[in-house]
Amino acid sequence: MQIYLVGGAVRDRLLGRPGGDRDWVVVGSTPEAMTAAGYRPVGKDFPVFLHPDTHEEYALARTERKHGHGYHGFQVYASPDVTLEDDLVRRDLTINAMAQDADGRVTDPHGGQRDLTARVLRHVSPAFAEDPVRILRLARFAARFADFTVADETMALMRQMVADGEVDHLVAERVWQELARGLMEERPSRMFEVLRDCGALARLLPELDRLWGVPQRADYHPEIDTGVHVMMVLDMAARLQAPLSVRYACLGHDLGKGTTPPDILPRHLGHEGRSVQLLRDVNERLRVPNDCCELAEVVAREHGNIHGSGNFGAAAVLRLLGRCDAWRKPQRFIEVLLACECDARGRLGYADHPYPQGERLHRALALGQAVDTARVSAEALARGLKGPAIGQAIDEAREAALSAGLDTAQPDHSAPPGV
Template sequence: MTPLKIYRVGGAVRDRLLGLAAGDQDWVVVGSTPEAMLARGFVAVGQDFPVFLHPHSHEEYALARTERKSGLGYRGFVCHASPEVTLEDDLARRDLTVNAMAEDDQGRLIDPWGGERDLHERLLRHVGPAFAEDPVRILRLARFAARFSDFRIAPETMQLCRQMVDAGEVDALVPERVWQELSRGLMTAKPSRMFEVLRDCGALKRLLPEVDQLFGVAQRADYHPEIDTGVHVLMVLDMAAQLGASLGVRLACLCHDLGKGTTPADVLPRHTGHEGRSAALLQPLLKGLRVPTELIQLADLVAREHGNIHRSTELSPEAIVRLLGRCDAWRRPERFAETLLACECDARGRGGDFSRHDYPQRRTLGQALALLQSLDQAAIVAEARARGAEGPAIARALDQARAAALSQAAAQHPPKV
């Protein structure tokens, strides 16, 4: 058989030049056909264009292809793969110059669009006008801006994104694709940058109008020196990244204050009751994006209870027991721990010196839950039943025993002044 012309392409080349750890390897095969790939033992997996799994490494190998726009959205393409498609043709269809480089089997760089130069200049720049044909590229640009936060975006690339938004391209994106890119952007070291880029080009208003509406909404300066609610949410996101939070916590941070965008102007900068409004807004938003149910549940819990958790150091033992019950902390202690982390991010993701503040609520509520989980609940239930208690009365007896345990612990270890 004639040797295949195989090139390493895309992110693996970019990251090697940046000195970053290698991730997934992407390969392009030039001058071959699907039949020839199958004859060599490759396994076909692509539906929209020819992609194959290597018989041994199981890495993806795609035939060099071109794309032609055929409709709105990222699915509106006709792909063409044939032996006549060159490597340069394939690289020309890619989004950013830093992602449009390749290496041959000798490690030689093929860089027809100046990606290496743009890496040195810390610049995110589109390859060519074909960028405008795929609205997913706006999301990818924003995600790369968050991942490589010291890179700037070329003005002409941002202008092209604005034109795409004005043309209605982002309105054709399917929810699953939006969530896929948002979730990856949330997990970067500076997720705020993704939302700044989306807002700058107008895409945030189309994709996440509830988030976009937060910008320009005032908060009390004594609690929020940054004042602007949208700015606060981005600061909370970056605090979540700084603390190594999970995707669920970061999503909860993004959505925890959505209700502030609906506060009547005549009561600003106060936001009484925004917790319930936030929960009501995030449910249709996240369900519409096809976000996993467990992540929606965590975001809902943080939205509803973050104010109460912030005030928990002032609550009575009985109120703390009720709070833990509303959070279903007895059955879902891991989710409660994530809820507390999201609340710490909220408390510290503010202007002034709030980022350096301690957040004792996370520690004390965690300790309270641990204490109450150590109670002999079976004995408490048995004693209540011996007194003739049934149903709700047994639940009340459990809560009374939990509150008594918290009161006793507080008396033995009073808070330090």
């Protein structure tokens, strides 16, 4: 039995980056021998075991043969006669196809170290084309290693995979899993740049793909192109270390601009409502988690109002907070404001601008939360009020608090309204 550290852990050590999970490959063993040594089997599609002490994954060296479409269309062969080189050749990228033994010696049959030095993402073999998930993985690595380029021959192969319909067989769960991981990388826009370049974005997220080439008003959006703007917003979310839900909301907030009637461009009247509907289609198709769905819909619907809230009085601010369900879900509302800040600063020349609307609405939330609703309710009951009338009394108390505590409303033009 020979054990090797493989994949990303080797790559990250060579790059001097912090290591994450470690994966191991075992050569010359059998499932029976692994179980006898105390390893616990967990693999469903191929033999993977958990170490009895560290609980890290140890997989038997294996080969794969394609027999159908999609991620599951493989036959797996694992046996003591499968070599380390046999196992490495089935991997996706050269930088992930290296192994290291217990003495630190690196096995690198496909030039992974060379490509690390050259900052290139390159497929190992033509077998890359057998698994469409690898397109998503490569795009995710492009977002993580933002200074790496995609090898010309690898891009050509991915375009052929798209043309052959392989991407159409991806299951929703895997698409969302890879997109979510890519959204959390250092420069998430790179993931969508690669997917768009190979044609996969048009198949997986046509609602997003159609934004490129759609103009916006240059006085509010100096970058003009809607697709470019959305990518700038996404990278701003990464810069501000936003959580996944906020980054997803940034991705989907302007989808409706892709369906704006050509005769009213570059204005986008009503794009907020269209964005919400398109988001619902994407959410259902990709089975997006509820927290991401809900936040994205609120941001899509209300971002124009939040941008324009600098000239709202207390009553209008109160209505805005109510539509955002801020009293029941204050933390979500704070994330809504963060997404809107990313939108305002994700424009050419605005990256370092302040976002006073966010600060003002933060203050409005705090003022409203400070109202003693239990006392207001008790007083309303004592006056004989019931049901909706009690809710109205609470609203009036909150509006009074906002009127007393918010600064005088001033028009603010630092962020675009819903145009």
